[in-house]
Amino acid sequence: MTTSTHFARKSALRRRLLGGMLLASLIGLPAMSASAQEIFIPNIVELSGAGAVSGTNWRDGIILAVEEINAKGGILGKKLNVPHLDTQSDASVARAQVQKVMDDKPYVILGPVFSGSVLVTMALAQQNEIPEFVGGEASAITQRGNKFVFRTAFGQQFSMPKIANYIRDGLKAQTVAVLWVNNDFGKGGRDNFVKEMASRNIKVVADISTESGQVDFAADVVKLKAANADAVFVYTNEEESARFLKEARKQSLKGSLIGETTLLSQKVIELAGDAANGVKGHVGLTSDAPIPALNAFGEKFKKRFNYANDHNGIKGYIAVYAIKHATEKLGKFDSKALADAMHGLTITPEQEPGILMNSTWDANGDIDRASFLGEVVGGKQKVVEVLPKLGK
Amino acid sequence: MSSFLQLLVSGLATGAIYALVAVGFSLLWQTSQTINFAQGEFVMIPAFFVLVAIKVLGLSFPIAALIGIAVAALVLGVLFKRVIVDPMLKHGVLPLVVSTIALSLFMREAVKDFYSSQAQPFPSLVADHDITIFGTVFSAQSLALLVVALVVVGALHGFLQHTRLGRMMQATAQNPTVARILGIEVERMILYTFLINSILCAIASILISPIYLAKFTNGETLGLAAFVAAIIGGFNQARGAMVGGVLLGILDNLCAAYVSAQYRAAVPLLLLVVIILFRPQGLMGRVEERTV
Amino acid sequence: MKRVHPLALIGGVIVAAFLLSAPMFLKSYGIYLLALWAVTTIAALGLNLTLGYAGQISLAQGAFVGLGAYTTALMTGAGVPYFVAFLASGVLTFAIGWCLGYPALRVQHHFLAFVTLAFSTLLFLLMRNEQWLTNGIYGINDIRRPTVFGISTNKNTEFYYFALSMLVAFAFIKWWMIRSPWGRAFIALRENPLRAASLGVNVRRYTLMAFAIGSAFAGFAGALYAPLVQFIEPNSFQLTYSLKLLLMVLVGGAGYFLGPFMGALIDLLLPEWLRFTQGYYLLIYSALVVTLMAFCPTGVLGIVERIREARISRAASAARAAQAPSATSSN
Numbered sequence A: 001m002t003t004s005t006h007f008a009r010k011s012a013l014r015r016r017l018l019g020g021m022l023l024a025s026l027i028g029l030p031a032m033s034a035s036a037q038e039i040f041i042p043n044i045v046e047l048s049g050a051g052a053v054s055g056t057n058w059r060d061g062i063i064l065a066v067e068e069i070n071a072k073g074g075i076l077g078k079k080l081n082v083p084h085l086d087t088q089s090d091a092s093v094a095r096a097q098v099q100k101v102m103d104d105k106p107y108v109i110l111g112p113v114f115s116g117s118v119l120v121t122m123a124l125a126q127q128n129e130i131p132e133f134v135g136g137e138a139s140a141i142t143q144r145g146n147k148f149v150f151r152t153a154f155g156q157q158f159s160m161p162k163i164a165n166y167i168r169d170g171l172k173a174q175t176v177a178v179l180w181v182n183n184d185f186g187k188g189g190r191d192n193f194v195k196e197m198a199s200r201n202i203k204v205v206a207d208i209s210t211e212s213g214q215v216d217f218a219a220d221v222v223k224l225k226a227a228n229a230d231a232v233f234v235y236t237n238e239e240e241s242a243r244f245l246k247e248a249r250k251q252s253l254k255g256s257l258i259g260e261t262t263l264l265s266q267k268v269i270e271l272a273g274d275a276a277n278g279v280k281g282h283v284g285l286t287s288d289a290p291i292p293a294l295n296a297f298g299e300k301f302k303k304r305f306n307y308a309n310d311h312n313g314i315k316g317y318i319a320v321y322a323i324k325h326a327t328e329k330l331g332k333f334d335s336k337a338l339a340d341a342m343h344g345l346t347i348t349p350e351q352e353p354g355i356l357m358n359s360t361w362d363a364n365g366d367i368d369r370a371s372f373l374g375e376v377v378g379g380k381q382k383v384v385e386v387l388p389k390l391g392k
Numbered sequence B: 001m002s003s004f005l006q007l008l009v010s011g012l013a014t015g016a017i018y019a020l021v022a023v024g025f026s027l028l029w030q031t032s033q034t035i036n037f038a039q040g041e042f043v044m045i046p047a048f049f050v051l052v053a054i055k056v057l058g059l060s061f062p063i064a065a066l067i068g069i070a071v072a073a074l075v076l077g078v079l080f081k082r083v084i085v086d087p088m089l090k091h092g093v094l095p096l097v098v099s100t101i102a103l104s105l106f107m108r109e110a111v112k113d114f115y116s117s118q119a120q121p122f123p124s125l126v127a128d129h130d131i132t133i134f135g136t137v138f139s140a141q142s143l144a145l146l147v148v149a150l151v152v153v154g155a156l157h158g159f160l161q162h163t164r165l166g167r168m169m170q171a172t173a174q175n176p177t178v179a180r181i182l183g184i185e186v187e188r189m190i191l192y193t194f195l196i197n198s199i200l201c202a203i204a205s206i207l208i209s210p211i212y213l214a215k216f217t218n219g220e221t222l223g224l225a226a227f228v229a230a231i232i233g234g235f236n237q238a239r240g241a242m243v244g245g246v247l248l249g250i251l252d253n254l255c256a257a258y259v260s261a262q263y264r265a266a267v268p269l270l271l272l273v274v275i276i277l278f279r280p281q282g283l284m285g286r287v288e289e290r291t292v
Numbered sequence C: 001m002k003r004v005h006p007l008a009l010i011g012g013v014i015v016a017a018f019l020l021s022a023p024m025f026l027k028s029y030g031i032y033l034l035a036l037w038a039v040t041t042i043a044a045l046g047l048n049l050t051l052g053y054a055g056q057i058s059l060a061q062g063a064f065v066g067l068g069a070y071t072t073a074l075m076t077g078a079g080v081p082y083f084v085a086f087l088a089s090g091v092l093t094f095a096i097g098w099c100l101g102y103p104a105l106r107v108q109h110h111f112l113a114f115v116t117l118a119f120s121t122l123l124f125l126l127m128r129n130e131q132w133l134t135n136g137i138y139g140i141n142d143i144r145r146p147t148v149f150g151i152s153t154n155k156n157t158e159f160y161y162f163a164l165s166m167l168v169a170f171a172f173i174k175w176w177m178i179r180s181p182w183g184r185a186f187i188a189l190r191e192n193p194l195r196a197a198s199l200g201v202n203v204r205r206y207t208l209m210a211f212a213i214g215s216a217f218a219g220f221a222g223a224l225y226a227p228l229v230q231f232i233e234p235n236s237f238q239l240t241y242s243l244k245l246l247l248m249v250l251v252g253g254a255g256y257f258l259g260p261f262m263g264a265l266i267d268l269l270l271p272e273w274l275r276f277t278q279g280y281y282l283l284i285y286s287a288l289v290v291t292l293m294a295f296c297p298t299g300v301l302g303i304v305e306r307i308r309e310a311r312i313s314r315a316a317s318a319a320r321a322a323q324a325p326s327a328t329s330s331n
Helices: A002-028 A049-071 A091-102 A115-128 A139-143 A156-170 A184-199 A218-227 A238-250 A266-276 A292-305 A311-330 A335-342 B002-032 B039-044 B046-055 B061-089 B093-114 B140-162 B164-174 B176-181 B186-212 B219-233 B238-258 B266-278 C006-025 C028-053 C061-077 C082-107 C111-129 C156-179 C181-191 C193-198 C203-229 C239-252 C259-273 C275-295 C299-330
Strands: A038-040 A043-045 A079-081 A084-086 A132-134 A149-151 A175-181 A203-210 A231-235 A256-260 A280-283 A359-361 A367-369 A371-377 A380-387 B130-133 B136-139
Touching: A043 A049, A043 A091, A049 A079, A049 A084, A049 A292, A049 A311, A084 A091, A091 A115, A091 C028, A091 C203, A115 A132, A115 A139, A115 A149, A115 A184, A132 A311, A139 A149, A139 A156, A156 A184, A156 A231, A156 A256, A156 A280, A156 A371, A175 A184, A175 A218, A184 A203, A184 A231, A203 A218, A218 A238, A218 B002, A218 B238, A231 A238, A238 A256, A238 A266, A238 B136, A266 A380, A280 A380, A292 A311, A311 A335, A311 A359, B002 B039, B002 B061, B002 B136, B002 B140, B002 B164, B002 B186, B002 B219, B002 B238, B039 B046, B039 B093, B039 B186, B039 B219, B046 B061, B046 B186, B061 B093, B061 B186, B061 C275, B093 B219, B093 C239, B093 C275, B130 B140, B136 B140, B140 B164, B140 B186, B140 B238, B164 B176, B164 B186, B176 B186, B219 B238, B219 B266, B219 C111, B238 B266, B266 C082, B266 C111, C006 C028, C006 C156, C028 C061, C028 C156, C028 C181, C028 C203, C028 C239, C028 C259, C061 C082, C061 C111, C061 C203, C061 C239, C082 C111, C082 C203, C111 C239, C156 C181, C156 C203, C181 C193, C181 C203, C193 C203, C239 C259, C239 C275, C239 C299, C259 C275, C259 C299
Parallel strands: A038 A079, A043 A084, A132 A149, A175 A203, A175 A231, A231 A256, A256 A280
Antiparallel strands: A280 A371, A359 A367, A371 A380, B130 B136
């Protein structure tokens, strides 16, 4: 009897000791120390959960850029080491991941895409003086005086005025309805849009919230028909846009359908078929733009990953090339100097083909570049007008 | 008026799908006390079986659809019962609940990692065109969906009520002990319900995917809707689940149009709470007796 | 009641020593993760009470964490001292838990699960849509960290010690509750509600109490979560978070006192351990959970116990075998 309990005790103790040591080593272990030959640029992005689609696109854009750069010898002779860490679309995990890579002294941080996660992590980036290239489009990101955050696409405070001008000048609409997806992307766009409409004295006669993943838009279209607006601004993700367009055509909704980037994307046209014809709007980043570099990128992406990219793919790709160009210009790896150099920097495709389009970063980290007014004609996106950069 | 009709038909089509999924859900609960938290994913995944059959094996859509249903019956019916449900039943409801939650996560991640994270176009049973009746526009797709779903649910109802096998299955669901005494092969009956559930899910999958597009997240809302529909209608009655599903689909559309779009998801849940408080056996259900 | 094993005590001391000294050899990420572990464990402890001891499935534990987090964030944002907000978070979640459980348990046993499921989604919609109060989908940013006994917890190390001491406090409260006559009534309930009722335990009241207290634990965890992450948004507290907590408790071992500690640890560290599998860790985690439930539904601690029992019985039979001949020879 005594022998047996003694036996059990001893093994229990051994197990606990072992457990303790295991724990210590597992948490304490430096996750991925950068070697002298490599430059450490972690990507922290939504790879599972609600943001998985955008995050996967963003990641694959980055992978493409990193492969190209490394194949040509890297930046200043150093290869890029870009691990991809999943935020699980959750701000607390995003914060943990950024905290973690900070311990290993990154040169730059890439991601996240969700604006909420960007807002949490950019504070850490600022504390550690590490630049962060983000995919988020919420206007708040660049309005907090953070000198280490850089966008890779228009903030909504820039894209919405362009749409608003088009609705006022191009369509001469008196009333407008807005249909938006109720997440941080859609709500941010909707709030900026409504503000721009108010300042142009255009009346918003219907303001309709939809759910992400919604499949049945019958009720929403019924409401839009009742509102009878001159123009309907649609701000939802790709699949929802396509389902909405089909329902709108079915119920023969009147009024111009206006979108921003997603509504005119190739994916929506492919999914909605004929129902997408006649859709107009503003297009920021798209592989369908009349710019050969962007088309070529789209083909390259499709070949490498076997699916068509959305604007997040381009954003990720551009981020890496912006870092490359700015670093080579500096001639050294210095995070703080890079952040300083990025402000006011213009990169042209002649200097750096990977940037795809002439782009400027302003003092807040906002990006400025040309964009397009487009229309879907015969199942193809047609660019009607090129809108120049704002800063000109 | 025509807009009201429009909403009604649209809601009916969505509701018919909910009903298909909810019926299977409550059948599983009745015969084996399985609360299947992966039910939504059971509807999401057969579309990918079909897509694999088309893209990898190069089969035509109708054959691929049949293969999809067969694979679903095998994997989501037989394998699911043998590998996951059977070993856990003796441990009570809770481990099985957790296991199906993990299973739903597994299926979602598997599709995302091994097929695609993007929504996939899916072939349709009927050509996509619109039909106008009494000033209301119907899409041929949702009409076909509605018809097939109603036929399937009706056939199932007839099978359970009017065939010997169906009645044996019902007896098993209502009281396995007595059923066993009556000489019914309870084990086999339970396996049949798992088969029926998987086939219903596969049919639902093939019906909705042309409209919803095949995507790894499709199960999230569907599973929850089936769950709610089953409880509203009456957890222990297949008939109840049908009524619950259709009611839910119509209610969702009417609320989005006439009450609040921001809170459209809240309405079925409020209804659920009200039902639980005032008619816990569900609209069509019987009072369940407590066993020791 | 079993006495505490002296060697278990030593094991405990080692773990305690590790937790106390962790900031000396961990980098800030490790410390943040441990603080997150402490906070998550408090929520899981509460769920374990509802689930493991009162036998009720709650699918709203994550929602209650959210309720606590929003209460604290909004109150401290309005200038209320942190500890008042902290207490208010617990009291509010207790009260709402009680109101939620009361009608559900009145009707039928497993209906609490359905009601909490509905509650979880309804609360998310409220947090998202009532922008005047919660700032809606944008969430609340720059949540201040408290000053405890004159020490600011702005640095992760200080906050970690604060969270750890809270974890110890709540673990102690729970330990005390389970040992009290009250806690034994809980266990009687789980084992056989009908018999417990016949022995004079007011089943409904005790179940309700367990659920409300479990919810309050989540509320307190939320009150710690908000200043830890310093940002909250409705998305974080959706049904998925509740399901994740449920998984944690079951994986650790429902009904084991140490189960939630273990479950939360596995949930937070597994992505770390499975880093080498690239993006496949969720796939592997979910497969592991399915397997674990099939072979050992009592969780990881259940496995540990099983191994121990097997060893004891093997050792006992070995001892018996060794003793038998010697006994005869000595006689």
